Amino acid sequence: MESEADFQNMLCLARSFRLDHIDVDIIVCGASWGVKRGRSLTHGHDDTGGEGGEMVTNIDEEADLLPNFCQHARKVLLSADWAGGITHIGQCFEGGPAEFRKVLSKYAIECGFQFRFRKNDSICITAECMFSDSRGCLWSIHARVLNANGFFYLKKWCCNHTCGVAVHTDRNPRMGSELVADVIAEHVHDKPLTRSTDVKYNFKKAYGLQISYHVAWLVVEKAKGELYGDHSVSFDQLRWYSDAVMEYNLESYINLDFDEHNTRRFNRLFISFKACMDGFNHCRPLLFLDVTFLKGIFKGKLLAATRKDGNQGNVLHTCFA
Template sequence: MVSLARSFHLEHIDVVIETRLTQSSNSIGNTNRKPCDVTFSSPGEGEESDGDDEQDDLLPKFCPHVDKVFISTSWTNGITHVGQSFEGRADEFRIVLRKYAVECGFRFKYLKNDSVRITVVCTMRESKGCMWSIHARVLHADEFFYILRNKLLTRPSDVVYDLKKDYGLEISYRVAWLGIMKARGEMFGAHSISFDQLRWYSNSVMENNAGSYINIDYDDQNHRFVRYFISFKACIDGFNHCHPLLFLDDTFLKGKFKGNLLAAIAKDGNQGYSHS
């Protein structure tokens, strides 16, 4: 109060002191008010005023503040990362998304909106070029809704375009591809190193899962990997209790060294793998 009065250069202020008596039942609700006059000397009269410095020092003592935390503050943590799951499926994801947009202060529109997948973009995508978007879909493993990446892998053409657009640099497709391969090797390990670790993996399997069958086939003259077959002991034993039905399927490997991954599956789900 003193600091506030001095900031307005007041020389006179009325202070009302109110005393409430609660000891006697006859005095409940009665108050005694006694106004008193307080006079301040203006700056320059008597002592020198410290000005703003004194005001800043006294203000916290007479005017404490309590920070207000709104209930909606936690809504910004509703959406955090790729891979985040929502057990309530599409309905829960929509609710969390709306709260997130309200607290962050933006509007969105649905490109896809059903019980299986939801794709959302910013309403200013066309007008101001806002590229914010989010995509979520249900995974049948547990029927939860998951936030997914728009593009799972960075393509060399994307790198060529981004470098040209952001930095004015022109590079060839091959240079971009080599850069991506090197970056993936730093993050996930090189393909050549992973093939070399097959010996360690085979020894570890035989030590911890005795009775398994593993075969590594490689070219001694050229020192090149040919194929790799593995069947765990539990799978071998399981085939004795399966129906006499066997399913074979393979998939192409898209890494540096190509090849195929072949899987043999019985009706009850026991598997054996062959990589070549």
């Protein structure tokens, strides 16, 4: 220690670690005297009883002074802006009731309270604190559509919670798959191979909120559905695709098999383009068949027939079942 400030810093760190006393080695000209004095942090004197060991400090026994000497920048979560989603009476929500519900849910999650709807439709939405009946909480909000433009406007808002239960936690019933999917839609668009475990981990890291694996799985599926279309709808488009192939790829062969009479359920699809069939005339007489399993929500297998031409193999026929 080179100064009194260093000595005071050492005492503050010792107080933060709840130490009762510290041992001090006195060194002069590089030689240790081997004298150890136990400095009491509570009574301000040494354990040897000598007058030279008396010490007076202005350290509060209950105060944790470690942050004063080990300062770290506080991490700001991405959900911090949610608390400013609702600001004043007359606020406009151009997205209509859907936007208002989303903003209200984010506001409740960040502020740490729960609410319930008294009225919830496309005309007006009224919500109140979950403890309005049991504890008489006065928090309530009311928004209504303006017929002139179809926007939602905040009409009434009592922002004070008198129930005393508005505490921010990392779990909230309003953190459902619809809300989480809306938050991470852009992330899934940039990274289509995002997994459910990645969503669960990143949401905890970036927003400080816990979501279940089931919610994370639904989030990924909904986000991909909004960006790339619904899988079930794409099966219905196979009939359009078959007609388009036969119209623009003359002499190609395509066979779409499904239950036409009862369930109209898809069975299998076989495609062989005209160019691929012509390619067989210029390939070696070696035919290879390969299959891969589909791991999406609709299970199945993808078969491919390949022939070798010189040094490269080309896929000539494809069967999807």
